Amino acid sequence: MSGAFPPLREELRGIEPYGAPQLDVPVQLNVNENPYGPSPEAAADIARAVGEAAVSLNRYPDREFVALRAALATYLNSSGGSAIVPEMVWAANGSNEVMLQLLQAFGGPGRVALSFAPTYSMYPEYARDTLTEWVAGHRAEDFSLDLDAAGDLVLEKQPSVVLLPSPNNPTGTALPPEAVSMLCEAAASYEPGGVVVVDEAYGEFRRAGTPSALELLAVHRNLVVTRTMSKAFALAGARVGYLAADPAICDAIRVVRLPYHLSAVTQATALAALRHAPELLGRVDDLRVERDATVVWLREQGFEVADSDANFVLFGRFADRHAVWRGLVDRGVLIRETGPDGWLRVSIGTAGEMAAFRQALLETVRQTT
Ligand code: PMP
Numbered sequence: 001m002s003g004a005f006p007p008l009r010e011e012l013r014g015i016e017p018y019g020a021p022q023l024d025v026p027v028q029l030n031v032n033e034n035p036y037g038p039s040p041e042a043a044a045d046i047a048r049a050v051g052e053a054a055v056s057l058n059r060y061p062d063r064e065f066v067a068l069r070a071a072l073a074t075y076l077n078s079s080g081g082s083a084i085v086p087e088m089v090w091a092a093n094g095s096n097e098v099m100l101q102l103l104q105a106f107g108g109p110g111r112v113a114l115s116f117a118p119t120y121s122m123y124p125e126y127a128r129d130t131l132t133e134w135v136a137g138h139r140a141e142d143f144s145l146d147l148d149a150a151g152d153l154v155l156e157k158q159p160s161v162v163l164l165p166s167p168n169n170p171t172g173t174a175l176p177p178e179a180v181s182m183l184c185e186a187a188a189s190y191e192p193g194g195v196v197v198v199d200e201a202y203g204e205f206r207r208a209g210t211p212s213a214l215e216l217l218a219v220h221r222n223l224v225v226t227r228t229m230s231k232a233f234a235l236a237g238a239r240v241g242y243l244a245a246d247p248a249i250c251d252a253i254r255v256v257r258l259p260y261h262l263s264a265v266t267q268a269t270a271l272a273a274l275r276h277a278p279e280l281l282g283r284v285d286d287l288r289v290e291r292d293a294t295v296v297w298l299r300e301q302g303f304e305v306a307d308s309d310a311n312f313v314l315f316g317r318f319a320d321r322h323a324v325w326r327g328l329v330d331r332g333v334l335i336r337e338t339g340p341d342g343w344l345r346v347s348i349g350t351a352g353e354m355a356a357f358r359q360a361l362l363e364t365v366r367q368t369t
Pocket of ligand 1: 031032093094095096097168169199201227228229230236239240241
């Protein structure tokens with residue numbers, strides 16, 4: 001046999017799999033998890049539901065996950081949406097899988113996926129894996145979108161998928177509804193048109209006065225709003241993401257999904273967690289307060305800080321951000337070296353974890369500057 005082994009696609013050779021370093025340090029503030037685990041009551045109910053599902057694991061799960069779609073629709077109607085019915089809901093193993101399925105259905109050779117940098121690093125990977133051309137426009141200096149330039153780029157490139165995280169990762173920037181509406185209209189103005197995916201993975205952490213794009217579903221047929229149970233719901237380990245959109249969009253995804261992609265264990269876990277929604281989401285307000293306090297504190301120390309509607313904060317700028325990241329790790333605090341050069345991202349943890357972060361940062365900065 002000649003040539004490289006294994007016979008990997010040419011463009012994938014030498015590429016490192018995506019993922020933050022998993023280091024065993026006491027304070028983990030690097031992947032935007034919720035620091036509060038499920039309550040003992042919620043954990044017991046999840047365990048009971050999984051136990052019941054275990055008895056019939058010889059059977060495939062409900063392929064259409066009807067009960068879960070209904071429960072998610074109910075939740076969305078209490079979280080910024082209205083008149084969302086189960087046929088408008090789709091779910092998969094994390095919103096990463098939901099968005100990959102969107103690219104499988106609506107992207108592909110000869111088609112374009114578009115977003116605005118800096119943004120979530122997985123988007124170009126969905127495009128690469130589905131052989132979709134990737135186009136990245138740019139955000140303004142304050143990480144907001146220049147609407148005229150964004151609209152012009154959509155009209156020029158005519159993407160079949162526009163990915164708009166709101167709040168954006170890693171900057172924390174949320175989009176105003178006018179921006180979403182304008183881009184939905186732009187993406188509906190050419191043939192065959194594009195879907196506009198507003199990725200609200202961090203939607204529940206928005207500051208007061210920033211509406212969810214769920215409100216716009218009734219107005220724009222080509223709008224998709226994705227959410228996840230990984231962040232506000234404190235259920236990252238369960239891998240459940242979902243979307244709300246026109247039923248025709250959900251039906252289109254059914255063509256590309258693998259049969260029985262949501263296991264019986266996943267469905268039981270998500271349903272039990274949704275029964276405990278108020279409790280699981282109960283810490284969101286605390287995390288928002290901690291986030292706002294972190295922004296204020298970082299600014300007081302003289303750092304540049306991006307406004308945040310999420311459960312993380314992007315701050316800088318450092319001549320050698322890696323040295324600062326390393327200094328924090330050495331003090332037992334893991335944050336994320338991501339975003340534009342010179343910036344670092346810290347996820348919001350418990351009050352104790354944030355105190356450890358503040359102390360480690362001050363010590364590190366004193367030492368490295
Ligand atoms: N969208 C954004 C903007 C994210 O930051 C993340 C996770 N880091 C996801 C989607 C995917 O999350 P999950 O697959 O856990 O739902």
